[in-house]
Amino acid sequence: MIDLKEIKEIVQETKKEALEEQDILIYTLHKILDKIENNYIPDEVAKIVSEELKIPLSKVYEVLTFYTMFSTKPRGKYIIRVCTSLPCHVVNGREIIQAIKEELKIDFGQTTNDGLFTLEESSCLGLCGVSPVIMINQDYFGDLTPEKVKEILRKIKGGEKI
Ligand code: FES
Numbered sequence: 001m002i003d004l005k006e007i008k009e010i011v012q013e014t015k016k017e018a019l020e021e022q023d024i025l026i027y028t029l030h031k032i033l034d035k036i037e038n039n040y041i042p043d044e045v046a047k048i049v050s051e052e053l054k055i056p057l058s059k060v061y062e063v064l065t066f067y068t069m070f071s072t073k074p075r076g077k078y079i080i081r082v083c084t085s086l087p088c089h090v091v092n093g094r095e096i097i098q099a100i101k102e103e104l105k106i107d108f109g110q111t112t113n114d115g116l117f118t119l120e121e122s123s124c125l126g127l128c129g130v131s132p133v134i135m136i137n138q139d140y141f142g143d144l145t146p147e148k149v150k151e152i153l154r155k156i157k158g159g160e161k162i
Contacts, residue, residue: 011052038074076118088131099146
């Protein structure tokens with residue numbers, strides 16, 4: 001259940017920052033995303049952001065659909081972004097992808113039935129020196145092997161801190 005009053009309060013707070021339109025919009029959406037369980041921005045929230053920031057709703061959706069960190073559809077609690085760019089690909093990136101798909105029984109763009117994980121493709125995550133690399137929410141994991149990645153996922157499933 002989304003607390004729309006809280007969403008309005010967040011926007012009121014972010015409005016105090018002296019930021020350009022695009023920056024305030026992204027900053028606000030990030031702050032809101034932290035408060036919404038399924039890692040997405042629902043329509044009613046997008047509308048509040050548009051009204052409170054006086055930014056056209058079409059512009060809000062433009063940002064929501066352009067940046068992969070945002071989504072307008074519910075996603076898992078943990079977003080796994082797998083780098084599929086060449087440097088990661090050539091150091092067994094494909095095996096990492098396979099291991100994740102096997103462990104979670106989902107494909108790219110899908111969410112596990114328990115609502116815990118969503119799997120997404122990403123271009124270079126900027127850590128090619130430790131490829132293959134994935135990102136889970138805000139955390140990066142490099143020098144991965146299929147075993148290591150499965151262990152990370154099992155720890156998260158078991159409620160362990162990673
Ligand atoms: S290519 Fe994968 S992190 Fe750069």
